[in-house]
Amino acid sequence: xxxxxxxxxxxxxxxxxxxxxxxxxxxxxxxxxxxxxxxxxxxxxxxxxxxxxxxxxxxxxxxxxxxxxxxxxxxxxxxxxxxxxxxxxxxxxxxxxxxxxxxxxxxxxxxxxxxxxxxxxxxxxxxxxxxxxxxxxxxxxxxxxxxxxxxxxxxxxxxxxxxxxxxxxxx
Numbered sequence: 001x002x003x004x005x006x007x008x009x010x011x012x013x014x015x016x017x018x019x020x021x022x023x024x025x026x027x028x029x030x031x032x033x034x035x036x037x038x039x040x041x042x043x044x045x046x047x048x049x050x051x052x053x054x055x056x057x058x059x060x061x062x063x064x065x066x067x068x069x070x071x072x073x074x075x076x077x078x079x080x081x082x083x084x085x086x087x088x089x090x091x092x093x094x095x096x097x098x099x100x101x102x103x104x105x106x107x108x109x110x111x112x113x114x115x116x117x118x119x120x121x122x123x124x125x126x127x128x129x130x131x132x133x134x135x136x137x138x139x140x141x142x143x144x145x146x147x148x149x150x151x152x153x154x155x156x157x158x159x160x161x162x163x164x165x166x167x168x169x170x171x
């Protein structure tokens with residue numbers, strides 16, 4: 001049983017270890033960087049100051065009593081005039097991928113975006129070769145809206161980013 005809860009300061013060590021994992025970051029749009037604990041502390045502090053336009057939730061496996069944190073899902077850059085936001089998700093370890101946590105987290109964050117926050121649109125960018133993520137996004141209703149050619153430099157090569165979106169009416 002998966003649940004979402006707001007990100008907490010105690011989650012930072014796990015998130016910092018994920019952000020230092022080259023294989024994990026290779027599947028995401030962000031570049032790999034060496035990130036120290038103090039940088040992630042500042043990142044968390046920045047989040048606390050920007051809660052008016054950002055929602056960061058921990059993905060937790062409620063069936064685990066020890067170290068239940070398995071991922072992070074975010075609605076970033078909420079634009080209250082246009083009522084849109086950008087979705088980001090990260091499942092921390094490969095052993096937790098493919099168990100349905102990502103699908104659950106995306107569906108739950110879309111429910112929050114559309115039903116609780118009254119947003120009209122949620123969008124994202126995904127690496128063209130991340131078939132598992134694209135499958136999840138399409139399964140929950142995202143539509144491909146375009147390709148940003150060679151927009152990410154990953155593992156020594158340029159990769160296209162697929163831009164996807166979902167409207168409240170599609171949800």
